[in-house]
Every structure is written in structure tokens, then in C-alpha cells.
Amino acid sequence: xxxxxxxxxxxxxxxxxxxxxxxxxxxxxxxxxxxxxxxxxxxxxxxxxxxxxxxxxxxxxxxxxxxxxxxxxxxxxxxxxxxxxxxxxxxxxxxxxxxxxxxxxxxxxxxxxxxxxxxxxxxxxxxxxxxxxxxxxxxxxxxxxxxxxxxxxxxxxxxxxxxxxxxxxxxxxxxxxxxxxxxxxxxxxxxxxxxxxxxxxxxxxxxxxxxxxxxxxxxxxxxxxxxxxxxxxxxxxxxxxxxxxxxxxxxxxxxxxxxxxxxxxxxxxxxxxxxxxxxxxxxxxxxxxxxxxxxxxxxxxxxxxxxxxxxxxxxxxxxxxxxxxxxxxxxxxxxxxxxxxxxxxxxxxxxxx
Amino acid sequence: xxxxxxxxxxxxxxxxxxxxxxxxxxxxxxxxxxxxxxxxxxxxxxxxxxxxxxxxxxxxxxxxxxxxxxxxxxxxxxxxxxxxxxxxxxxxxxxxxxxxxxxxxxxxxxxxxxxxxxxxxxxxxxxxxxxxxxxxxxxxxxxxxxxxxxxxxxxxxxxxxxxxxxxxxxxxxxxxxxxxxxxxxxxxxxxxxxxxxxxxxxxxxxxxxxxxxxxxxxxxxxxxxxxxxxxxxxxxxxxxxxxxxxxxxxxxxxxxxxxxxxxxxxxxxxxxxxxxxxxxxxxxxxxxxxxxxxxxxxxxxxxxxxxxxxxxxxxxxxxxxxxxxxxxxxxxxxxxxxxxxxxxxxxxxxxxx
Numbered sequence: 001x002x003x004x005x006x007x008x009x010x011x012x013x014x015x016x017x018x019x020x021x022x023x024x025x026x027x028x029x030x031x032x033x034x035x036x037x038x039x040x041x042x043x044x045x046x047x048x049x050x051x052x053x054x055x056x057x058x059x060x061x062x063x064x065x066x067x068x069x070x071x072x073x074x075x076x077x078x079x080x081x082x083x084x085x086x087x088x089x090x091x092x093x094x095x096x097x098x099x100x101x102x103x104x105x106x107x108x109x110x111x112x113x114x115x116x117x118x119x120x121x122x123x124x125x126x127x128x129x130x131x132x133x134x135x136x137x138x139x140x141x142x143x144x145x146x147x148x149x150x151x152x153x154x155x156x157x158x159x160x161x162x163x164x165x166x167x168x169x170x171x172x173x174x175x176x177x178x179x180x181x182x183x184x185x186x187x188x189x190x191x192x193x194x195x196x197x198x199x200x201x202x203x204x205x206x207x208x209x210x211x212x213x214x215x216x217x218x219x220x221x222x223x224x225x226x227x228x229x230x231x232x233x234x235x236x237x238x239x240x241x242x243x244x245x246x247x248x249x250x251x252x253x254x255x256x257x258x259x260x261x262x263x264x265x266x267x268x269x270x271x272x273x274x275x276x277x278x279x280x281x282x283x284x285x286x287x288x289x290x291x292x293x294x295x296x297x298x299x300x301x302x303x304x305x306x307x308x309x310x311x312x313x314x315x316x317x318x319x320x321x322x323x324x325x326x327x328x329x330x331x332x333x334x335x336x337x338x339x340x341x342x343x344x345x346x347x348x349x350x351x352x353x
Numbered sequence: 354x355x356x357x358x359x360x361x362x363x364x365x366x367x368x369x370x371x372x373x374x375x376x377x378x379x380x381x382x383x384x385x386x387x388x389x390x391x392x393x394x395x396x397x398x399x400x401x402x403x404x405x406x407x408x409x410x411x412x413x414x415x416x417x418x419x420x421x422x423x424x425x426x427x428x429x430x431x432x433x434x435x436x437x438x439x440x441x442x443x444x445x446x447x448x449x450x451x452x453x454x455x456x457x458x459x460x461x462x463x464x465x466x467x468x469x470x471x472x473x474x475x476x477x478x479x480x481x482x483x484x485x486x487x488x489x490x491x492x493x494x495x496x497x498x499x500x501x502x503x504x505x506x507x508x509x510x511x512x513x514x515x516x517x518x519x520x521x522x523x524x525x526x527x528x529x530x531x532x533x534x535x536x537x538x539x540x541x542x543x544x545x546x547x548x549x550x551x552x553x554x555x556x557x558x559x560x561x562x563x564x565x566x567x568x569x570x571x572x573x574x575x576x577x578x579x580x581x582x583x584x585x586x587x588x589x590x591x592x593x594x595x596x597x598x599x600x601x602x603x604x605x606x607x608x609x610x611x612x613x614x615x616x617x618x619x620x621x622x623x624x625x626x627x628x629x630x631x632x633x634x635x636x637x638x639x640x641x642x643x644x645x646x647x648x649x650x651x652x653x654x655x656x657x658x659x660x661x662x663x664x665x666x667x668x669x670x671x672x673x674x675x676x677x678x679x680x681x682x683x684x685x686x687x688x689x690x691x692x693x694x695x696x697x698x699x700x701x702x703x704x705x706x
Contacts, residue, residue, distance in 0.1 A: 026501075051495050107403075112426070142422060147426050158426075164420075
């Protein structure tokens, strides 16, 4: 799960926090406040190469094998929403973070914090959903832990998953590897997850049939890598949406990312919901999408491979990488103008994952 | 952290839960209620060899390397207590679970759930404490995640850590490997952690100087394994205390464990606190102790190696393994009588780790 700072990603330049000396909801947004907190508190203390790389997983080498390790705590509310639940999210989120390093996810651990009073039947449904997602991804949940806290010290349950995957020797994928000339591929329409969760909260003000896109993307990634090794960067645009993910990559790789507004797929229902609520879909979370930065000569081949996969059928090329403006994302709008797409500061939609 | 069911340990026989259809504090105790919940809900769903083994870590093989993976969510309250804090606990707890497989812990991930309103200075102190513990253990924290939940949806912060370690080819340690004839070694006095946390809560009714024993035990384990490969079982008696840990091993290995009451070291201050509160120190949590089951011919050598280490100075032999009564722990008391030491049902001391 991208902007969740697995491997504390995005923590590049330690900007002093403003005079906010208490944790605020915005510190969990994946946006500027998250980045500042990470840069100030976590990175200086834990300082090491794998963490500082700022990717979706930390990459380490054990006896010659390169392993990607990623962790995510899931606090989504409500626990169930159209298209998924916290269990499916907990499995897919971490599977995807591992896959975004080009790794083959193998094993997951699962740590549960249960609130006193949680119905055991609800727990059983969530566990079953986790195993269904694990089966689909082809991974095993091999270690677990359960803690119980008193009523009102959690919200039903929270689930941490940590994943481990193996990276083939020829794969070299990182948020810092995007290059001028690369084409930017997006695996399908954006914004479904965030709007689905809002709908389940009753926050839309109207009923909606929008389902979350939660899905394990590891099989999609495998097919893409089989099509070409010239994939430089992969990332799933979760918290903070496509805009935040592209900004992270622009900063990590010090390139300018130019995207075409009219090429970005958005379902009509999602676009309508965003318009009514005043949200920009570029900032809405996804849980079953990825962006890929691919060498131009390989882009068509990779795109076709994506379109043959269940979770890549609607894949498109949405833009390209240039040298300038380094560290920036530019949106070329339908009207012919160009605007900077920035990272949001605080929280758009709390507890979306 | 033993009875925290890393790898959902101890989940041997699925006993139907009584008519309790909601999660209760006791389900997090590490005792019978925890075991029943795991056996009913988690193990049938996640069913796989590594998990079902019921050890402190799941053991998997990746490209010929045997890796131990363990996860633990830490919800201890209060966040700071004599001898430690939630940060030191989060690092040592998982380092120890990995080490209890005879593995060399290498890397840790850390997932934070922060409550809105938490002072950032407190977070900084905890992070610094984590890094100090990581330095002492010689491991790196290579992946992280931060989520923020609204006020009253957590209690300051919760920390999940997941650890990965490498197991040497000659090491074969498991809770199911204890054998008749083995001697039972304990690395030092019991009960310090639980009583220290109670003291910090003001629950003792008197001031106490008792400090938690939280410590990384991986260097101790390495020295023990250098002294002899004939170590069959290692486990750290955390939640549920020494009594619960020994019961788990008795069940996993289907042996009778006979311990001598007068050989079990307990600090006077801890014994006094337990007596005043009506607690049996056998059930009080430790966070820097281990029990080892060692072939009789190697026991003295291993004991001496322990006593040379910082966290094993007070190591002693507390008993032995016999064939009977299989699955039971017997305490031979100072008065010459013998009693069965059972697993507690529910919660003695909630949120001790």
C-alpha cells in the first residue's frame, strides 16, 4: 500500500513540522503531513539503506536471495463495504506492496487487535475473507498474533499484515528508477475504493452501487514482467490517490511526470460522486490499481499483457516522463491548459485503508 | 512472544467455545480462551503447515534458506513503565520470538497505529527506544507504516512488529521437540515484567522499584547454540507466564514436564507483590527470559554458556522432562507434595504486552 510509507517511503527531505505537537488525523493521510512526520520522527531514528530507499517494501538480501518486506496496519471503517472488507484489504494491500517491487509475494503474517465486545461471527467472516484473498493471491498466512483491548480502545478490529516476497535477479524496480522517455501506464479506472468506503459510511448523501476495486495485483505484475523486464517503477495509488503516488515517484526519480487528463479512466458513477462532494478523483484511494513506468519501446507489449489479465483489462497509457520539471507532476487538461498536480497536505478521507 | 500465538501457537485441539459470542478481554490472555479462539477461528481458515506447527515463529524455506517469521502487536498500557516502554517491548518481543526458533533475527518491520492527540514528543521517545533496542539486538527496522485513528479509537499508540531471521541448517528447535530426559533450563527470575507494569498502573497499592526484564535474547540464544546443538526447545514465557509456556510445550511435545518449586528463581520484591495481590508468579509475564529444553548430556555446558551472558547470569536448571503424564506440567513443591500446574482460563493481567 503505497503512500502508507512501507519502508517509510516518500520521506525524502526532512521539513520541520509546523507548530503541531500532537498527532492529528492528517498525519495518517499519506500526504504532506505524513511525509513530514516520517521525515522528522522515523527516518532519522531508524536510518538504514532499505528504509531510506522510500519504496513500497524494504529490500534486503539474505544468503543471496533478494527479499521484499512490507508492512501495513489496516484501520478502515466500516469493516465491510461494497466490494470488500478489512480482511480482503489487509491481504491485498500487503500483497500489492510486495508486488510493487516486482517481487513474488510468498508469505504473510497477520496481527489482530480486537476490541472487547466484537462479535466473533464478524471476526470469522473477516478471517474467511482473508483466506479467500490469500488463495487468490497464492500466498500463505504463516504467523499470527491476537491482542484484545478494552471497549473504546479500538474500533472493532485492526489488522496488521506483513508480507515477504522474492525478487528475481533480473528485476530492478524502484520509485527512483523512472526515466525521461518512460511511458506511464495505469491499470484501470481510479477512485472506486475511496468512494465505495464513503458510500458505506453513508457520507455520499445518496445510495451508490460503486464497489471497491480491492484486488491482489501480483499475478498482473508477473505477467507484465514476463512481457518485458524494462519496467522501471511500479506503485499502487492507495492513500492519497494517483496524484500523491505520481508526486512521490516524481520526487524519488527527480523527473517531471506529464499526464493527459482525457486519458485517465474514471467511472461515470465515481466522477459524479466526486463532483457532488467536491473531491478530485486524482486524490481518491484505490486498492486494486497500479501505475507502471515503462521504457517506451516496451510499453505497448506491457500494456497488452496487462489487458489480458483480469485486473488489467482497462489498462491505458496516461502520460510520459520528461526531465522537467524535476520532482513535479503536470496535468495537461482536456481544455488544453496545464496545471501542477500537488500532494495534498492533510487528510481527505480518514481511515480509508 | 510466546503465548501471543505467533504462528498461532498452542492451537492444538479445537475445543468448542462456550456460549460467549463476543470477544472478551480473556481472549487476549494467552490462556485457554485465547487457545480456543485460535483453534476455532484462525487455524481452520488459514490452515498451513508453518502456522499449524504452533511455534513462536512460522518457519518457511525460500531458495534453500530456512527463515523464521514472527509477528506481534503491542498494546501494553501504560506506554512507559520501570525498565522499559512499548517501543523496547515491540522490538524485543519479536526479536525474541524469532530467536526462540534458534534463528538469527535480521530485520524487523514496524506498523504504528497512532491515536489522534498523541504527543509527538512521546512518539519520538518511543521511536528512539525502539532504535536503542534494535541496536542492542543488532537488527535493522527496514519497513514501516503509520496510521492515525480518531481520539478514543486507540490508546496512545499500538505497535506491530514483524521479524525475520535465518535458521542455520543444523538447528532443529520446536515446541514439539522436547524429549523425556531433557533438562529444563530457565534463564533467570520470573515475574518482573508483569509486576513492573502493574506497578506503573498504580495497581500494586504501594510503590515498587521492580523493573521490567525486557531484553533482546538473541545473543544469549546464539551463545547457547554455540555451546551445544542439542537444544530441543526454546520459548520465552511472556503472556501467561512460565506456567502457560510449559503447558504449551508439554502439549506440543506430548511429554510430562516436572519442575521443582524451590529451584524457580523469583525476586523477593516480586514474590512479596504477588503474595499481597494473590497472584501466582508462575503466571506472571516475562519479557526477557527463556526456557530451554536440553539433552541431559549437554545441559551443564549450555547452562554455563548462559551464565556467561548478560541476560543469562541467573540461569538455573528447574526440572526435567518425563514421558508421563503426557501433556501435563507437574510442580514438585517445597513441602514435598506434587500439584498439576494448569493453563489459566481467561485474563490475569490485561494489556501487559
